[in-house]
Structures are given as C-alpha cells and as structure tokens.
Amino acid sequence: MASFASPSGRASNRPNVGEGPRRSDVHEPRWRADPAAELAGRATAHAGLSGLAPHDLRHTAASLTIASGASVKGVQRMLGNHEAAMTLNVYASQIEDDLDHAFDRVATAPGS
Incomplete structure (x- = not known):
C-alpha cells in the first residue's frame, strides 16, 4: 500500500487533499487480470477461435438479435445499454439494412 506524508510529517495511507500522487505511486501497477476474460480467452482458443474477445460475442449476439427482428429497446435491455441512442x-x-429488407418484403407481400 502506498504511504503518504501528512502535513505534520507523519506517515499516512491517505493522500493530502489536493496533492497528486507521488512519483513512486505512479509506477505501481493498478490493474488486475480479469478472471472472466482469461477464461473466455482459454475457451475461445480451445474452440479454435483464438483472438475472439467476449466483446466480439456481445456484438454478434446483438447483430443476430437485430436481424431476427427485435426492437432497438429490446436489444438495449439485452445489452444493458443505458440509452437506446447508444x-x-x-x-x-445494420438496422438500416434490415429496413431495406423489410420494405422489400412489404412491397412483394400479397395484396400490395
């Protein structure tokens, strides 16, 4: 754990307000390996899909869901996006391509 000096000179584990990190703190690693990402990496490599990231699977799921006709709000909820605009x-x-196909289907529907 990093150690900081208080205004009185005593060691503390909390930085002074308004004081930036000390040089030694900047070089300490702040990340930890993500066990889920490591597991996903091993699973995709085992399946012969090396280089495929979990986020790629997320995009694939969203794309397939949109292609199946789901609403934007439904895909938003599935992905956990805060806003449908995102x-x-x-x-x-992809949605525009799906609309083109939908218009084609409507144009060739019986009675149109």
Whole structure:
C-alpha cells in the first residue's frame, strides 16, 4: 500500500487533499487480470477461435438479435445499454439494412 506524508510529517495511507500522487505511486501497477476474460480467452482458443474477445460475442449476439427482428429497446435491455441512442449509434447500419429488407418484403407481400 502506498504511504503518504501528512502535513505534520507523519506517515499516512491517505493522500493530502489536493496533492497528486507521488512519483513512486505512479509506477505501481493498478490493474488486475480479469478472471472472466482469461477464461473466455482459454475457451475461445480451445474452440479454435483464438483472438475472439467476449466483446466480439456481445456484438454478434446483438447483430443476430437485430436481424431476427427485435426492437432497438429490446436489444438495449439485452445489452444493458443505458440509452437506446447508444444501441442505435453502434448498430444503425445494420438496422438500416434490415429496413431495406423489410420494405422489400412489404412491397412483394400479397395484396400490395
């Protein structure tokens, strides 16, 4: 744990307010390995899909869900996105392609 000097000169484990990190603190590693990412990496390598990240699987799931006709709000909830606008921004081109196909289906539907 990092040690900081208080205004009185005593050692403390809390930095002084307004004081930036000391040089030795900047070089300490602050990340930890993500066990879920490590597991996913081993699983995809075992399946012969090296280089496939969990986020790639997330995009695939969202794309397949959109292609199956799910609403943007449904995909937003599935992904846990805070706003539907974020989902639209990421998947807008796919949604536009799906609309083109939908219009084609409507145009060729019986009675149209």
